[in-house]
Amino acid sequence: MTAHREAPKPLFARVALIGIGLIGSSLSHAMRRRGLAGHISGYAQSARTRETAKRLGLVDSIHETAADAVKGADLVILCTPVGVYAPIAQEIAPHLGKGAIVTDVGSVKGAVVRDVGPHIPPGVHFIPGHPIAGTEHSGPESGFAELFDGRWCVLTPVEGTAPEAVEKLSAFWRACGSNVETMDAAHHDMVLAITSHVPHLIAFSIVNTARHLERVTDSEVIKFSAGGFRDFTRIAASDPVMWRDVFLNNKEAALEMLGRFTEDITVLQRAIRFGDGETLHRLFAEARATRKGIIAAGQDTAAPDFGRHKGPPTGAKS
């Protein structure tokens, strides 16, 4: 008999991906990269997505119902738009195994606790989660393993959740490349309203404002977009169904942050109207400091990305 080294045991024997879009497919790539799952089972609503997931090798088995996909899984990850969590939770509940962890990747967390929580049977660990990562692309072909690298994943376990289950899910996200932070769902929803939800709403909105101008053509807007508008359109290209569900499910925090934003921009508007250069300069200069913090925290690079030049800059600092 020859001695041999066994392959390291995967963190989870069977992971079920419920929904295979940008985040689901990126999770598959990230799990494959580090061998985190013994088997990846998948469910997607559309036949086309199921075929694509199979063709790309994103899943080891693909299922026509979420109930089938979760059978025998020790980790279930909801990756659909949050608007369909409730019926899915109801459907999978009877098929969840004792000791399994159920989590999700949705951009709101209070509504997830409300919609999914009541369906989770005793003995199953329910830990809502949100990886703060994404691109403007969607669908099963848009994923890549590096999406979560260096980003933050927020977990919002409800009171009484087994600490070892939270620790195991945290280890999973760290192995996917993320940092992990735990907070309560209400605080998450407030933080994300300002760092993600309202910025997206603004981006969607100004793109539409530009489209409806009578005296500026769409082609002019597109041609001269490099002056700042371009960056807004990138955010506004994100999945409309996902974002509809975010706003339907984080109403209070989104409206509060939007109200504050409107107040602040009204101050700037008044300063423009009255030619108050001092106020404009002061508020513009203050905003600059936050950018420096984001670069220092590794959440963006100092490269002059706004210029989108090809090739290395000849004289640029980076």
Added chain:
Amino acid sequence: MTAHREAPKPLFARVALIGIGLIGSSLSHAMRRRGLAGHISGYAQSARTRETAKRLGLVDSIHETAADAVKGADLVILCTPVGVYAPIAQEIAPHLGKGAIVTDVGSVKGAVVRDVGPHIPPGVHFIPGHPIAGTEHSGPESGFAELFDGRWCVLTPVEGTAPEAVEKLSAFWRACGSNVETMDAAHHDMVLAITSHVPHLIAFSIVNTARHLERVTDSEVIKFSAGGFRDFTRIAASDPVMWRDVFLNNKEAALEMLGRFTEDITVLQRAIRFGDGETLHRLFAEARATRKGIIAAGQDTAAPDFGRHKGPPTGAKS
């Protein structure tokens, strides 16, 4: 006597850069790349910028006054914030040579016609210009030759400008890598209000909204900025003096576009308040189309930049 080929004659014998920040220094790199200027003379207000410009070889001669810098120049490019154009125009006017072209790179054009035009002596061609290109960095060290490649430069000559002077300046910008379009100053100011000025105002504003939240820390805003906020901060890191001058000098168009934006975001706000998912979805889906146009026009790439991953994506379309 041996036959020899002469080096191609530069487009301009002597170009004066008045102001050497991001755009001035990028112009120097772009001119050097193609040998567009026989001599580059420079003026900057601060001794430190003058020293840096000399050290980096951005200029062949550096001058302590704008008047000295323009002497003998056949092309004068104003690259300072637009707020100081009027006194500079007054200062350089007596030193401009017959047949010289005076242009600028400011983000507003109506105010430039108003502030500079009256000082330009007969026989000098005054052609306001605006390269729609930039990064979030500023200063003489931030420039690079490729900044203008594939971008648009708008020229807004007043009626009666000599066509051959407009053609020569257009050839200069094309040699710097740009496409060139001509329009009147008022139309420019309206187009840029929506594609650049209001997006910047929004970005400055929401960054400050985030900074003043009582229940969300600055460190949380920074950590979780990858959800969209990050892209706003990049724009909000732009030079505050330049932007103050933009808003002081494009008041009407900026206020009009801001008013339209406020109307449109109010519709979305109301849809959130009343849970109107259909309206949200329709308006979000419409915004997506504009993004596709920008990519098709070569003003951005389809790469999932919003993700800022390092290394090539494993499964991403691009």
